[in-house]
Amino acid sequence: MKKILNQPAHYVDEMLEGMILAHPDIYAQPSRRVVARAGGAAEGQVGIVSGGGSGHLPVFTGYVGEGFLSACAVGDVFASPSAEQMAEAIRLADRGKGVLCLYGNYGGDVMNFDMACEMVDLENDISTSTVLLTDDVVSAPRSEAAKRRGVGGMVFAFKIAGAAADEGLDLAGVTAAAQKAADNLVSIGMALTPCIIPQHGKPTFELGENEMEMGMGIHGERGIYRSAIKTADEIADEMLDQLVSDQPLEAGARIALLVNSLGATRKRSFISFTAVSGPGSTLSG
Amino acid sequence: MKKILNQPAHYVDEMLEGMILAHPDIYAQPSRRVVARAGGAAEGQVGIVSGGGSGHLPVFTGYVGEGFLSACAVGDVFASPSAEQMAEAIRLADRGKGVLCLYGNYGGDVMNFDMACEMVDLENDISTSTVLLTDDVVSAPRSEAAKRRGVGGMVFAFKIAGAAADEGLDLAGVTAAAQKAADNLVSIGMALTPCIIPQHGKPTFELGENEMEMGMGIHGERGIYRSAIKTADEIADEMLDQLVSDQPLEAGARIALLVNSLGATRKRSFISFTAVSGPGSTLSG
Numbered sequence: 369m370k371k372i373l374n375q376p377a378h379y380v381d382e383m384l385e386g387m388i389l390a391h392p393d394i395y396a397q398p399s400r401r402v403v404a405r406a407g408g409a410a411e412g413q414v415g416i417v418s419g420g421g422s423g424h425l426p427v428f429t430g431y432v433g434e435g436f437l438s439a440c441a442v443g444d445v446f447a448s449p450s451a452e453q454m455a456e457a458i459r460l461a462d463r464g465k466g467v468l469c470l471y472g473n474y475g476g477d478v479m480n481f482d483m484a485c486e487m488v489d490l491e492n493d494i495s496t497s498t499v500l501l502t503d504d505v506v507s508a509p510r511s512e513a514a515k516r517r518g519v520g521g522m523v524f525a526f527k528i529a530g531a532a533a534d535e536g537l538d539l540a541g542v543t544a545a546a547q548k549a550a551d552n553l554v555s556i557g558m559a560l561t562p563c564i565i566p567q568h569g570k571p572t573f574e575l576g577e578n579e580m581e582m583g584m585g586i587h588g589e590r591g592i593y594r595s596a597i598k599t600a601d602e603i604a605d606e607m608l609d610q611l612v613s614d615q616p617l618e619a620g621a622r623i624a625l626l627v628n629s630l631g632a633t634r635k636r637s638f639i640s641f642t643a644v645s646g647p648g649s650t651l652s653g
Numbered sequence: 654m655k656k657i658l659n660q661p662a663h664y665v666d667e668m669l670e671g672m673i674l675a676h677p678d679i680y681a682q683p684s685r686r687v688v689a690r691a692g693g694a695a696e697g698q699v700g701i702v703s704g705g706g707s708g709h710l711p712v713f714t715g716y717v718g719e720g721f722l723s724a725c726a727v728g729d730v731f732a733s734p735s736a737e738q739m740a741e742a743i744r745l746a747d748r749g750k751g752v753l754c755l756y757g758n759y760g761g762d763v764m765n766f767d768m769a770c771e772m773v774d775l776e777n778d779i780s781t782s783t784v785l786l787t788d789d790v791v792s793a794p795r796s797e798a799a800k801r802r803g804v805g806g807m808v809f810a811f812k813i814a815g816a817a818a819d820e821g822l823d824l825a826g827v828t829a830a831a832q833k834a835a836d837n838l839v840s841i842g843m844a845l846t847p848c849i850i851p852q853h854g855k856p857t858f859e860l861g862e863n864e865m866e867m868g869m870g871i872h873g874e875r876g877i878y879r880s881a882i883k884t885a886d887e888i889a890d891e892m893l894d895q896l897v898s899d900q901p902l903e904a905g906a907r908i909a910l911l912v913n914s915l916g917a918t919r920k921r922s923f924i925s926f927t928a929v930s931g932p933g934s935t936l937s938g
Contacts, residue, residue, distance in 0.1 A: 370845040374884045461822075558657040577655075599659045600667075604880075 376566035401442040409438040415461025435530040454484035466495035466539035472518025473500040473651030497543040503553035506583035515647040521553035559584040661851035687729040689745045694723040700746025706731045721815040733761030739769035751780035751824035757803025758785040782828040788838035790899040806838035826878035844869040
């Protein structure tokens with residue numbers, strides 16, 4: 369395992385410590401593995417909270433800040449944070465206007481966020497809403513789009529929901545803006561190399577020396593096929609074809625396209641294409 | 654070779670084409686492998702030009718833009734651009750106030766930039782000055798600091814020289830600001846994996862499965878030792894010790910620290926530490 373680390377078990381906490389030491393004007397850690405804005409959540413605004421496993425930086429933690437998230441709950445690498453951590457993030461985000469929980473559609477996260485929302489409703493009388501990101505087009509067919517996983521699209525959803533909160537929309541308005549973004553987001557990933565979870569120290573699967581996998585998920589979830597490495601043009605064409613066939617575009621539609629790596633302690637050869645339609649486009653949703 | 658590419662021979666030109674298509678408001682390519690600001694060099698200001706081989710993005714090309722470089726000449730991967738390309742970059746940067754050539758201390762680049770400066774002096778009557786970046790502390794002892802190579806420090810030098818030009822300083826003033834930055838910059842790199850030049854397709858050297866190399870240069874130049882991979886804390890301590898012993902700091906000195914990867918078509922496990930002293934510090938130079 370070629371990673372620059374100390375004790376693998378300390379990786380997540382040291383990563384958070386480093387983020388906060390480097391950017392004390394942006395991030396604060398009011399309790400263990402809960403990151404909030406340094407200056408606290410914005411007064412008079414709806415709060416926005418996300419959360420999920422570590423190992424995907426800058427998602428999710430890095431997006432805490434002005435115009436983005438109010439707070440974030442952080443789990444171990446590829447593992448959901450606890451409901452109690454999520455409830456604490458919601459409490460920190462609340463300024464009396466309610467809190468939107470905006471995160472990727474993964475079983476553990478959904479279960480724990482649902483529990484956290486019940487906790488803050490009962491214990492703190494905080495209103496919450498939930499929008500799940502389901503942008504990974506190859507993780508389930510469109511007819512079962514609610515089963516899809518969330519990947520790079522959440523960056524756009526954080527930005528759009530953050531802008532709606534900054535404009536003073538109420539919880540229903542911020543939730544509707546985030547849901548509209550979620551409905552118009554499509555992503556696809558591909559990989560040249562496997563993931564290595566620091567505490568395991570070994571790849572979670574193998575890819576041959578000249579092999580790629582199309583459609584791989586953010587935790588190394590199986591994609592749609594393996595083949596010899598194709599050219600950059602072929603890979604880009606295929607990925608864009610998958611996105612456009614899932615969310616057909618009319619001529620003149622305006623979209624935003626994000627090409628990113630899927631994040632790792634050492635950069636993996638994962639890339640992801642994400643497209644989101646602009647307000648003037650003809651995408652559904 | 655696990656890289657997402659088309660024809661390796663087309664990599665540099667396609668990379669430039671992509672940069673300019675993605676950011677037409679920032680970059681323009683007035684002639685082959687010469688990148689300039691989209692709006693042209695700033696009127697009434699000293700121009701700043703850099704150049705060097707490809708394979709180090711965002712250095713050098715990415716730093717063309719407001720407050721940074723006026724233009725840049727781009728070579729093949731790890732190969733100097735030609736004197737004619739450099740002369741063209743200087744011509745594009747010139748607004749009658751002269752041009753600073755600010756680049757890393759590599760033999761081919763120095764030879765070609767010297768030739769380019771003679772060409773534009775004779776053919777275009779453009780005044781030029783030169784500042785070489787020599788921040789890599791392990792590439793030669795301090796007693797032979799002029800032989801050192803330039804690495805991550807050039808980012809600070811570009812920014813500092815760009816600010817001096819924006820403030821309206823003349824060529825001597827911008828050159829002095831850049832030289833003061835260069836004199837106060839120290840960097841060190843380390844690597845877990847070798848470089849693969851796309852057109853060669855094979856690693857330029859081997860590193861064992863549990864091996865790291867301390868002090869490696871930006872093209873894979875030999876470092877100071879190889880060992881089993883150390884912990885993050887040990888690596889950071891050693892790298893900072895090397896920098897501070899080269900440029901001693903007094904208590905209360907203000908420095909800027911940059912931790913970066915050394916860049917590749919696929920991110921390599923190279924990191925580099927660079928420190929530059931602030932105006933109030935007690936570093937020499």
